């Protein structure tokens with residue numbers, strides 16, 4: 080077993096986190112016990128954050144105690160691993176606008192008290208401004224919309240602490256199908272820089288996610 084980042088491990092070359100709900104798996108993931116601790120295998124084919132780690136992203140700013148605003152939490156697959164990492168002293172506010180995904184998410188958050196699900200559109204900050212009651216360390220955005228970068232930046236301006244991080248998954252097909260994915264990602268990166276962020280690292284996510292990029296940026 081090797082630690083890749085705080086709370087994130089490689090066991091037999093597979094990504095894993097310590098299971099904060101021992102004995103419980105919700106997504107059919109493998110559970111492995113090493114040195115008396117139960118770990119959940121984290122499949123990078125199902126998670127852009129997982130794919131970015133396996134592709135060698137330089138830094139991973141989410142750690143024990145982090146407060147995260149997660150836009151596009153869906154059924155909570157990636158969020159469940161982030162919940163393992165942040166532990167009981169951290170908090171993840173998860174915004175999702177699809178009723179169907181939100182219903183799938185509920186059994187996941189029932190077992191994880193550090194995730195607060197919010198049924199809302201990430202474009203409508205006013206609708207959840209009073210629910211996200213603190214400034215966050217990280218805005219994580221994976222919403223696959225044409226204006227995904229602009230939405231992420233607006234949420235950062237409202238909720239991110241000074242020197243906080245933006246983690247942005249970019250589905251290039253939602254933005255422009257005519258240009259190369261890398262070109263589209265570079266243009267989105269330029270918007271992030273123009274908004275006052277410093278780019279820490281970015282990766283294209285092939286072969287785990289086709290036509291997706293992942294950007295890690297720091298405010299200020």
Ligand SMILES: C[S@@+](CC[C@H](N)C(=O)[O-])C[C@H]1O[C@@H](n2cnc3c(N)ncnc32)[C@H](O)[C@@H]1O
Nearest residue numbers: 151152153156157175176177180200201221222
């Ligand atoms: C690619 S999926 C996210 C997968 C998830 N991040 C994971 O790794 O487990 C994108 C999600 O964003 C949601 N979404 C898209 N636009 C949104 C918006 N404007 N506000 C809130 N959720 C949105 C979709 O309903 C969908 O569930």
